[in-house]
Amino acid sequence: MSGSLWPKPPGEGDTLPAIPRPRREEVPKAPEPPDTEKAPETGKAPGTGKAPDAPPAPAPLDALAERLDGFVAAAVHPDEVAALLESDGMTDDHIRLxxxxADSFALAEDLYARVERRHPAPAPPPAGPWHGGLANCLLRGLVFALPGLAYVLAAPLLAGEQGRFGLPGGTVPLLAGAVTGWVWNQALSHRAYTWLGLGDRPAAARALLTGAPPGALAGTGVALAVAAPGEAPAAVFAAGQSLYLAAATALLVLGRERALLGALVPLAGAVPAFRWDLPDPLRIGLLLASLTATAVLAARVLRPGLRRTAAGRGGPPRTASLPYGLFGLGSGLLVLHAGTGTTPVSGAGAVVALTLSMGPAEWLLHRFRDGALARLRTLTTAREFRRAATGTLVLCLGGYLAVLTALLLAVTQVWPGAPRPTPPDLLALLLVGTALWLGLLLQAFGAVLGAATVCLLAAVALPAAGPAATGGAAAVLAVLTCVLLVRPTAHRV
Incomplete structure (x- = not known):
């Protein structure tokens, strides 16, 4: 979630109006004596031998006032008109003749008095990249959550011997591959978004084309490295998971959410699997159909990156994307810990609620930034802005937590046989959600290193400290947000 603000290219009306120059008057020649013997010329009044009277030419001052009408009408003081006259090189001698x-100031006062004031209403500010639509953000949240149905389809295929660390069999390679993909693709997304901010879409496609395959190979290699004997099916599934994460990243960065949603349609076959046992070939076919469709769509979208001109020049340094990868690692670990509730179902419901909430979370981030920019245009003191920005921040964070709570309750209602979440589970989820939303907000403003550090420390301390770790992370991130983002200078572009 990033964006860039660029100055609007100059359009019509940005240049100063041209000031007319009177033509040099020639000395009139002495009239020739009329020749009565010549035939009358065309255009003369019949019977008189004289040309018809032409309309009188406007006086130089009237002509100048007519030419500068638009500029003078919008001026708020005669000195603005005088500055225009002097900028065009009009000297006092020329003005007198x-x-x-007497001079440019006298001429400006005369023009200012002749032209009626007409101050056009200011045009509304254009919608910037932070003015995001709710429907598009909800769509992104949906495509974040739908891949979870793949685990429902693959669960019987991955069942095996007892896993390690008290987890089901095959869980370790799946988690290792997923975390690797989150880290790599978060950093890759930042680099591609930076190219998009520079207005170079082919270079963004080139970055994704060169970075996505190594990310898929890295996730696959890590999953294979940590797989224990008997976890080969989970390692194969992790390889497909890594390929999907790479392809989905390319589609999401380049704004092809609807195409990705279409590729995920085969996963809807997991809905009957909640109640009935599906044949293994059908499960495998649905998984391969969705994965193949996603990979093919990503390949089509990335074709502009194959051009020679797509390499880009003077791009962002690769090290600038490293903090974003670390934030992906910290936030991913927090989400995984949220899945370890008092019951397996409540933990899975928390993960589903968190992934579905990423769409509303993104929209509320946009609302905060857009509201802050609106306050900059209307408020006059830093104290008023701090108060307004703090109120907007509280409303947006409260709205996100309310949405997250509603999603958790809705998931437990539709999940077959799911118990209601306990108060400790709900509190733990809200603390994780607070830390994630504030971290995403700081990341959107470029303060990603602090957010990544806090999330990583909380993820490391979470197994021992429990909700106290996420509560401390939420408190620290709240302080950082209030210190950094309630200042007017943080929002000026």
């Missing part, structure tokens, strides 16, 4: 005024 041509317009009969």
């Amino acid at each position: 041509t317009y009969g005024r």
Whole structure:
């Protein structure tokens, strides 16, 4: 979630109006005596031998006022008109000879008095990249959560011997591959978004084309390295998971959420699997159909990156994307810990609620930034802005936590046989959600290193400290947010 603000290219009306120059008057020649013997010329009044009277030419001052009408009408003081006259090189001598005024200030006052004031209403500010639509953000949240149905389809295929660390069999390679993909693709997304912010879409496609395959190989290699005997099916599934994460990253960064949603349609076959046992070939076919569709769509979208001109010049340093990868690692670990509730079902419901909430979370981030920019245009003191920004921050965070709670309750309602979440589970989920949303907000403003550090420390301390770790992380991130983002300078672009 990033964006860039760029100055609007100059359009019509940005240049100063041209000031007319009177033509040099020639000395009139002496009239020739009429020749009565010549035939009358065309265009003369019949019977008189004289040309018809032409409309009188406007006086130089009237012509100048007519030409500068738009500029003078919008001026708030005659000195603005005088500055225009002087910028065009109009000297006092020229003004006295041509317009009969003493200097540019006298001429400006005369023009200002002749032209009626017409101040056009200011155009509304254009919608920036932080003015995001709710429907698009909800769509992104949906495509974040739908891949979870793949685990429902693959669960019987991955069942095996007892796993390690008290987890079901095959869980360790799956988690290792997923975390590796989150870290790599978060950093890759930042680099591609930076190219998009520079206005170079082919270079962004090139970055994704060169970075996505190594990310898929890295996730696959890590999953194979940590797989124990008997966890080969889980390692194969982790390889497909890594390929999906790489392809989905390319589609999401380049704004192809609807195409990705279409590729995930085969996973809807997991819905009957909640109640009935599906044949293994059908499960495998649905998984391969969705994975193949996602990979093919990503390959089509990344074709512009194959051009020679897509390499880009002077791009962002690769080290600038490292903090974003670390934030992906910290936030991913927090989400995984949220899945370890008092019961397996409540833990899975927390993960589903968190992934579904990422769409509303993104929209509320946009609302905060857009509201802060609006306050900059209307408030006049830093104290008023701090108060307004703090109120907006509290409303957006409270709205996100309310959405997260509603999603958790809705998931437990539709999940077959799911118990209601206990108060400790709900509190733990809200603390994780607070830390994630504030971390995403700091990341959107470029303060990603602090957010990544806090989330990583909380993830490391969470197994021993429990909710106290996420509560401390939420408190620290709240302080950082209030210190950094309630200042007007943080929002100026």
